[in-house]
Amino acid sequence: MREVAIVAAGMTRFGELWQTSLRDLFVDAATEALNAAGVDRLDAIFVGSMASGQFVGQEHIGPLCADHLGMAGVAAMRVESACASGGMALRAGFAEVASGLSDLVLVAGVEKMNDGADATAVLATAADQETEAYQGVTFPGLYAMIARAHMETYGTTEEELAAVAVKSHRHGALNPKAQFGRVVDLQSVMTSTLVADPLRLLHCSPVTDGAAAVLLCPLRDAKRFTDRPVKLIGSGVATGAMALADRADPAFLDAVQLSAERAYRMAAIGPGDVHVAEVHDCFSIAEICCIEALGLVERGHGRHAAPSGETALGGRVPVNTSGGLKAKGHPVGATGVAQVIEVFEQLRGEAGDRQVADARFGLTQNMGGSGASSVVHILERV
């Protein structure tokens, strides 16, 4: 298996991008990455998108993206796993290069959510249609149930949930590509509109348009494209029970844990070695559950991480320095790739005001639905 490097990245601003279509979002992100590497050709494109068909009436975005980029002919396909589509696209692109099938692969993610569709209804199709969505539940509802279970099991409080959002916004205010550039305080979060008890508006990631792209090649070729390649040393994918009601413990994300174990094993490191992490905070409770499942904090102790500063910039293990899904935004299929870009920049010392000093190992964790799919990647500074 060949060693694989990430050598360039590009992403659009994340936000309500009313002027920009799905195909243009992709081209903007892809072009930024290709220009950074100084390349004008590719062997393959893997693009993650959860629901381009439902959102903008466009399936088959693989060839659409290749063509609109001016590269009709290049191999392309779309990969999907709900909100984990971007991370799964990276896994597929990684295998394509590691196998020797391709030498220059663009992995991208794109979602155009603001174009008239009912975002909540579309997102609900990531749940079990027959036992969950058809019955009327939506994602805020599912995560509200996860939050309630976590609160009852471990004593997690609404303030502790709010502290995650406050941290996300503090980080996001330092990220020029983030959807939200403003800081919020605990009081604002705690008094924001109730969406699905106990989750309030400011506990919930927004509806966002955006695209992100990274360029992969064999490690041995990396120096052609950049002085500071980043090595992909671990990749782990796992699934869990589709429906929340079928999970052994609704307050624990077992698929996240399993995907992390597989990635740590491949990377030959453990959670204690991780210097910076981007995790899937689709809702504040999700960050708490994810850091527990990733082993970054002890199970049941995730509630203390944000209030104590452990997971803030300057803390023991900074989590979501990008602002996370909450403040950076969550264009569903693009998120997994954007997470990789944040860690890529951190490991290259290019994260500006968000820089974690001397970051050598970084981790990304991207999740689908209420935790039915999860993909973890581990990157190392070369």
Add this chain to the structure above:
Amino acid sequence: MREVAIVAAGMTRFGELWQTSLRDLFVDAATEALNAAGVDRLDAIFVGSMASGQFVGQEHIGPLCADHLGMAGVAAMRVESACASGGMALRAGFAEVASGLSDLVLVAGVEKMNDGADATAVLATAADQETEAYQGVTFPGLYAMIARAHMETYGTTEEELAAVAVKSHRHGALNPKAQFGRVVDLQSVMTSTLVADPLRLLHCSPVTDGAAAVLLCPLRDAKRFTDRPVKLIGSGVATGAMALADRADPAFLDAVQLSAERAYRMAAIGPGDVHVAEVHDCFSIAEICCIEALGLVERGHGRHAAPSGETALGGRVPVNTSGGLKAKGHPVGATGVAQVIEVFEQLRGEAGDRQVADARFGLTQNMGGSGASSVVHILERV
């Protein structure tokens, strides 16, 4: 790059399967494959589906399939490229095994088209939404334009189109899993209802439910699972201009040609070495164009292949012995995998009444939209 084998296969009947849901279609096909191999575990599942979200309100079918199979935990993702989803899932599964990332991978395809959605409208989302679908064109319309261009360029006649359908049905009548078990004659095809001039009802593949699955492993492990493994010796993927109006020649499928060149190069064989082929006859004209682009016949001479018997069972290069998409059925995401199963069985001598004598090299070609994406695989008897 490790050598990869296909060691087992399973598929549902293709047809209007009103009693069977998407998740059950998958499990039926997957179980048949797993039982044939005698395995009850997997490393990963790659499932192709064009539009599960639009058809049955269910994205995120990777974990759904793993879970419903009783294998929650197993890595899973969905791959999409419109009607080429199944073939692309095979490419992704092939890379996963070839790279060394996994040792036992199920590649499946599934589509549940009969569940209330407007199939024609959903399928149209494989075209360019903005310049094609939004303007009102549908797939019969796009392929009618391709047919008209081919007729004007090469003199292809309606009878020659009809001969393809007659051949498909003759083969399909020998396939117990085919949607249509009846033979049709030239006259019936020529007088069937006009759908989009010059394409008539019996020139068009049907709307179908179904699932198909194959099991992949490293060649060195294959004998654990079967006495007659089949080797995956070539894989080629290509895209073309998304919109038909942007193709250099609307009567020629350039993405098909490019995907074939890439596969032939990897396999180190040429079109003249192919003993049996499954090609993407979504409409009769598509078979004619595909066999030209694959180099199985000379460009412009595709019109003669069915009437002359060249591509019939017993002919020089039997094409679509399964009955093709026309007679076997076309559950969009499943088709690419079902094509592989036909060739797999042919190379193992298990094709019964459809057996091509002494088939050593087989080819599958799976296409998306009006030819914007194409994936070719070449298999060799071990």
